[in-house]
Amino acid sequence: EGLGEHRAKAERMYSLMDGFLKNDxxxxxxxxxxxxxxxxxxxxxxxxxxxxxxALAHTVRDRLIERWHDTHIYFKRTKPKRxxxxxxxxxxxxxxxxxxxxxxxxxxxxxxLNQLGFxxxxxxxxxxxxxxxxxxxxxxxxxxxxxxxxxxxxxxxYGLRYEYxxxxxxxxxxxxxxxxxxxxxFGNPWEIERIHVTYEVKFYGTVEEVEMNGEKQxxxxxxxxxxAVAYDxxxxxxxxxxxxxxxxxxxxxxxxxxxxAYNTGDYINSVVNRQKAxxxxxxxxxxxxxxxxxELRLKQQYFFVSASLQDIMRRFKEEHTNFDELPEKxxxxxxxxxxxxxxxxxxxxxxxxxxxxxxxxxxxxxxxFSFTTHTMVTxxxxxxxxxxxxxxxxxxxxxxxxxFNFLEELKKRIGLDYSxxxxxxxxxxxAMKSIRMANLAIVCSHTVNGVSKLHLERLKTKTFKDFYxxxxxxxxxxxxxxxxxxxxxxxxxxxxxxxxxxxxxxxWIRDADLLSGLRDHLDNADFHLEWKMVKKxxxxxxxxxxxAFLTLSLLQVSLDAMFDVQxxxxxxxxxxxLNIFGIIHRYNCLKNMDKDSRRKVVPRVCIIGGKAAPGYxxxxxxxxxCHAVAEKINNDTDIxxxxxVVFIPDxxxxxxxxxxxxxxxxxxxxxxxxxxxxxxxxKFLMNGCLLLATADGSTVEIIEEIGEDNLFLxxxxxxxxxxxRQKRLSNLxxxxxxxxxxxxxxxxxxxxxxxxxHKDYFKSLCETVEFGFGNDYYLLTSDFGSYLEAQAAADKAxxxxxxxxxxxxxxxxxxxxxxxxxxxxxxxxSTWKINPCRxxx
Ligand code: B1H
Numbered sequence: 001e002g003l004g005e006h007r008a009k010a011e012r013m014y015s016l017m018d019g020f021l022k023n024d025x026x027x028x029x030x031x032x033x034x035x036x037x038x039x040x041x042x043x044x045x046x047x048x049x050x051x052x053x054x055a056l057a058h059t060v061r062d063r064l065i066e067r068w069h070d071t072h073i074y075f076k077r078t079k080p081k082r083x084x085x086x087x088x089x090x091x092x093x094x095x096x097x098x099x100x101x102x103x104x105x106x107x108x109x110x111x112x113l114n115q116l117g118f119x120x121x122x123x124x125x126x127x128x129x130x131x132x133x134x135x136x137x138x139x140x141x142x143x144x145x146x147x148x149x150x151x152x153x154x155x156x157x158y159g160l161r162y163e164y165x166x167x168x169x170x171x172x173x174x175x176x177x178x179x180x181x182x183x184x185x186f187g188n189p190w191e192i193e194r195i196h197v198t199y200e201v202k203f204y205g206t207v208e209e210v211e212m213n214g215e216k217q218x219x220x221x222x223x224x225x226x227x228a229v230a231y232d233x234x235x236x237x238x239x240x241x242x243x244x245x246x247x248x249x250x251x252x253x254x255x256x257x258x259x260x261a262y263n264t265g266d267y268i269n270s271v272v273n274r275q276k277a278x279x280x281x282x283x284x285x286x287x288x289x290x291x292x293x294x295e296l297r298l299k300q301q302y303f304f305v306s307a308s309l310q311d312i313m314r315r316f317k318e319e320h321t322n323f324d325e326l327p328e329k330x331x332x333x334x335x336x337x338x339x340x341x342x343x344x345x346x347x348x349x350x351x352x353x354x355x356x357x358x359x360x361x362x363x364x365x366x367x368x369f370s371f372t373t374h375t376m377v378t379x380x381x382x383x384x385x386x387x388x389x390x391x392x393x394x395x396x397x398x399x400x401x402x403x404f405n406f407l408e409e410l411k412k413r414i415g416l417d418y419s420x421x422x423x424x425x426x427x428x429x430x431a432m433k434s435i436r437m438a439n440l441a442i443v444c445s446h447t448v449n450g451v452s453k454l455h456l457e458r459l460k461t462k463t464f465k466d467f468y469x470x471x472x473x474x475x476x477x478x479x480x481x482x483x484x485x486x487x488x489x490x491x492x493x494x495x496x497x498x499x500x501x502x503x504x505x506x507x508w509i510r511d512a513d514l515l516s517g518l519r520d521h522l523d524n525a526d527f528h529l530e531w532k533m534v535k536k537x538x539x540x541x542x543x544x545x546x547x548a549f550l551t552l553s554l555l556q557v558s559l560d561a562m563f564d565v566q567x568x569x570x571x572x573x574x575x576x577x578l579n580i581f582g583i584i585h586r587y588n589c590l591k592n593m594d595k596d597s598r599r600k601v602v603p604r605v606c607i608i609g610g611k612a613a614p615g616y617x618x619x620x621x622x623x624x625x626c627h628a629v630a631e632k633i634n635n636d637t638d639i640x641x642x643x644x645v646v647f648i649p650d651x652x653x654x655x656x657x658x659x660x661x662x663x664x665x666x667x668x669x670x671x672x673x674x675x676x677x678x679x680x681x682x683k684f685l686m687n688g689c690l691l692l693a694t695a696d697g698s699t700v701e702i703i704e705e706i707g708e709d710n711l712f713l714x715x716x717x718x719x720x721x722x723x724x725r726q727k728r729l730s731n732l733x734x735x736x737x738x739x740x741x742x743x744x745x746x747x748x749x750x751x752x753x754x755x756x757x758h759k760d761y762f763k764s765l766c767e768t769v770e771f772g773f774g775n776d777y778y779l780l781t782s783d784f785g786s787y788l789e790a791q792a793a794a795d796k797a798x799x800x801x802x803x804x805x806x807x808x809x810x811x812x813x814x815x816x817x818x819x820x821x822x823x824x825x826x827x828x829x830s831t832w833k834i835n836p837c838r839x840x841x
Contacts (some may be wrong), residue, residue: 021063023105028112029100031059050186052118053096053126057189060099063703064234067103067243067839073540074839075154079319081328083148083155083832084312086302086342087141087335089133089284090159090173090246091166092233093192093653096124097490102150102236128183129652130190130373131165135569136286136679137374139482139653140451140820141335143679146483147824149237149244151509152836155732158308160300161191161231161248165285169611169650174627178286178614190233191248197230199310200254201303204665207394218352220394225254226277228307238485239510241839243277249307251280287613288569291381293434298387302395305342313349323356327367331832334445335373337381337437341367343444344395347402352394358401370831371445373438374676375454378463382434385427399435403427406443413470424466442467442474447831449478451677452698454718458673478827479701480677481820484512487683491657494534495687499812502527512819517811528805535688535808539563542662546607546646553615555634558641561603562798565663565689567651568680570612572768577622578780578787579608580629583645585788587633590642602795603641607663609648609655621765622649628756656680659789661687664804665712665794669776669787672718682818688808690797692790694783698818706814710807714790715783724782730773744784 007305021031033044035055038452042051075082100106110120133139141157148155167178202222209216233246253274280303285292316330334340345366350361373380388396403426414420422429442448442464448471450456458478460468468475489496489509500506502521508514521527536559541558557563557773566579583606590601608626612619630645648655660666666684667692668675675697684691693699694715703711716724740748752766753759768774769781778783816822828834 006732023063023064023103023108024106025111025115026479028059028105029106029116031062032056032112032116035059042493048338049118049122050126050471052113052116053123054187054189056123057096057127058595060096060103060109061189061234063103063105064099064236064243067236067241068232068234068245070241071243071839072245075837076319078837079329079832080154080837081331081832082315082826083153083331083333083834084308085144085148085155085157085333085335086305086308086339087138087157087159088301088338089138089335090130090141090145090157090248091133091135091138091653092130092142092246093139093486093657094124094127094129096127098146098188098486101485101489102146102238106238128186129165129654130183130188131181131652132159132162134166134284134286136677137288137336140374140480140679142653143481143483143486143820143825144236145235145244145246146485146818147481147820149242150240150483150485150776151821151824151828152237152240152242152838153244153824153834154837154838155244155834156312157235157241157244157246158304158311159246159248160281160284160304160422162248162281162284163250166284166611166652167614169284171623171627171647171649174624174631176612176620176623178567179285188680189684191231192234194230194232197311198252199228199307200767201226201228201251201306201392203299203302205393207397212355217355218394220330220348220352223807226280226303227254228303229250230270230307230311238488241841242837247308247311249281250302251278251303252278286611287615289375289571290613293382293384293387297389298383298391302341302345303393305339305345308339309342309345309349323350323354323360323364326364331370331834332368333827333832334369334441336372336374337441340371340437340441341388341392341395343440344392344398344402347398351398362402362405365444367446369441369445370449371441372451372826373441373459373463374451376458376463376674376676380436380438382428382436385433385435388435399426399440402440402444406800420466424470438464439467442471446474447476448474449476449831451480451829453477453479454673454697454700455676458718476830478775478823478831479698479818480679480682481818481823482679482682482686483820484686484815485509486657487660487686492534492538492661492687494537495812496660498534508816510821512740512816512821516813518809522806522809527809529803531688531805531809532801535662538661538687539664542658545658546605546648549649550646555644555646557605557644557646561605561641561644562794563605563607563662564665564667564794565605565607565609565659565684566667566669567609567648567659570610570616570622572618573670573674573778575671575778575780576608576610576626577665577765577769578669578783579606580622580626581747581780581784582743582787582791583633583643584629584750585743586643586791587629587636587639588746588750590639598642601642602798605642605644605646605661607646607648609651609659611651618765618768621762624758625751625756625762628758628762632756656683660684663687663689664798665690665692667691668696668699669715670694670696671721671783672696672716673721674778682815685818686815688812690794690804690807690811692794702814702818705817706810710810710814712790712794714786716779716786721779724779725777726788728771728779728782729744740781741785743788744781753826 032055035058036042036044036047039058040051040054100109113120131345145157165181165183168181170177204223205221228249229252231248234243236243280299350356428434450459503517626647633645660683666689668681678697690713695717769776
C-alpha cells in the first residue's frame, strides 16, 4: 500500500515536469530570459554583460544539476567502489566556457546569446576565477577532477570553501601588494548550498578512559564544536552524461556553540564568539611549498578531514553494514600531506566510535589510503606536538600509538639501529617535538606516488630512501598531466578547430594520444600556413591585453617579435632571476651592436608573471627587479622594438588561458632536481609553444616524447648539480671570482651598483648568488653560459620560420602523454582499483 501511494505521487510529480531541459537555442534563450527576470531580478528588456553572464550561468547550472542528479542516482544504484580525492586546494578558474563545452552546448549557447544581442566571449569574460589554491598542485587537482568526470569514474572531490581565495596581486611602483580575493561577492552560480548536509566538527577538550562492556575505552570529550556545511560543485565530464561532485566545506557556528555562555547570561559575548567559528574556512594560506605550523592551518586541516570523513562514512554505512567491506568500496586519496590527519581520524572513528578494536581498524586503514607527494625536499610538513595536544588530544594519542607499533615492527626488521629508527619515526624529537606528516602518510598508505619519473627516482634514492628500503612495492610513478579540454579546447579555440580539421575528428578531446596524427601533415604547406595563422591570432589577443593594462607606459609590442614567456609562482628555485639576468645581458649586447648587426636580431617581447608568497622577501625583490629592468629597457629609444619587457600582474588561471596560447617560447628554468614535475610546461607544449628548459621534473619525459631537437635544453643535469654545489663551496676559502663567467659578473654588477636604481633594496637579492653570502645555491652562475647558448639557439630557430613551425607541430603532436586522462586512468587501474561507471543517457 505504502509503495503504491509513493509511486502514484512520483508519477504525478513527473507529469508536472516536461522531461529534460532542452538545449536548442530557442529553449536556451527562454531559460536565459527567465533567469534574467527571476534569478537576477533584472528586466529582460535591459540587462548588461554581467547580468547576461549570471543568467546564462544559471541556465547552464540547471543543466548541470540535472546530469549531476542522474549520475548520483546511478552511482547509488550500482554501488561501485568510490574514490574520494582529498585536497586542501583546487584551482578551478572560470566555469562557464568549460561547462558549456563539456555539456556539448557551446554553439547553441553562442547562438542564443547572439540573438539576444550578446557575444559569448564577452559574456564569459565577466566571470571571476575560483582561486582556492596556490599553484601547480592546486591546478593539478582541478585538471584531475575534469578527467575523473570525463572517464566516468565514480569519484568525489573534497575540499574547503575558502571565502578568500589566493590574494590578488597588484603592482604599485613595481612592488607587489596583496589584496583580498573576496570572490563570493557577486554570488557563485556554480555551487549548490546544502544547508541540510552539515556535520559537527570538534576541537580541544580532554581524553578520558571509561569502562564499556567490561573493557577500557578512550573517549574524547571535546571543548568546542563547529559546524561544517556542504557546498556542492558539479563537475561535468566531456562526451558523457556523468557529472561528478566537488564538495567544499564552509565553517558555520554550531547551534551547540557555547551553550554555557548563554546560560550564564553573557549573551553579547557568546554571539561575538560564535563568529570565530567561521574564521576556520575564511582564508587560503598563500604559501606555495612551505608550511608554517600555525594553529589556524591545523584547524583548517582537521575541519576538512573530519567533515569529509563523516560524510564518506555515512554514505558507506547507508549501503553496507560490515566495515570489512570498506577497502572494497572506498579509496581515500591524500593529495600531498595536507589531508593526512585523515589517517588518525579514520582510526579514531573505527576504534572509538565503531569499536572495531585497534588491530582490525589498523588492518582496514592500511588498505584504503593512497598518497601523492609533490615535493623534492626532505624537510616536509610537520605539526608541532604542542599544537596537536591542545587542539586534538585524542588524535595525538592515536598518532603515538601508530608510531609505537610501527617502531616495534621496525625493530624486528632492522634491529636496534637507533639513528635509523629516529629518521623513520613519525615523531620528530628535539627542540620542537613534532609529527612528520610525510612519514605518517607513507607508513599508512598502500601506495606512495611521485609526480614524474625523475621525482620518483629522487624519492627512492634520497628523500624517502629509507622508506623505499622498507616498502619498495609502495613507490610508484604517476607522471602529472593536464586536461586538454581546458588547455586547448577552452583556451585555444583556433588551435582546436585546426587540429580537428586536420585529424578529421574531434576524438582527440577524449583521447589525446590521437594528437600524434598531426605528424602526418608535418610537411604540408597549407597546414603550416594555418598553424602560423592560429598563433598569430593568439599573439594578437595577448598583445591587446598587454597594451590595455600597460596603457600608462604606452607600451606597444610587435607581433613579429618572439613572445617569450615565463609564468609561474615566483621562487628562487624556479630562477626567474636567471631570466632577468639573461634579459639584461641581451640589452647589453644590443647596446654594443652596430646598425648592421641589429638588423639581424630577432625582436623579443619578454613576458614574466607570477605571485610571490606575501612573506617571501627575495621573491618580492625579484618582482621589483623585473619592473626596474623593464622601465630602463622599454624607455630606451635606442632599443625600440628589439626588446620589450613586460610583467603581467595577477597571474591566475584565466590569465594563463590567454597567455599560454599566445607564447612562442616558454621558459622552465628550475635548477635540476627541484621541480617535482611542473605542469605549465605541458600546457605550453599542447599549445605549440617551444620550451626552453632544464632537464628537470616532467621536462625529462617531454624530451622522451618529442626528442631533444625539438626544445632548447640547457643547464646542469640532476647528477651534476650536487657536484657543482660541492665545487662551488670548495672555492669558498680562497675566493676565486675568476670562476664567475664574465657576462654574469657584469650583469650582477649592474644590479649591484644601482644601474636599475634601488641599490640598497637589491643588495640582498644579489647576495643570494654571491660567494661568501648565499653562495648561489641554485647555481645561476654555473648555468648562465649554457642558458645563453640555449637562448641563442632559440633565436636562430625563430629566424627559420619553417623549422620553428615544424618544432611547434611536433610539440603538440607529442603532448598526448601529458593529458591528465592518462594520469587518472593509471591511478584508477593501479592505485585506486576503481572502474568506470557510466550513467546511461
Ligand atoms: C607543489 C606544493 C605545495 N609541490 C604546500 N608542493 C602548499 C606545498 O599551501 N601549501 O602548504 C601548497 C603547494 N606544490 C607542486 O606540485 C610542485 O612544485 C610542482 O613541481 C608540481 O608540478 C605540482 C603538481 O604536482
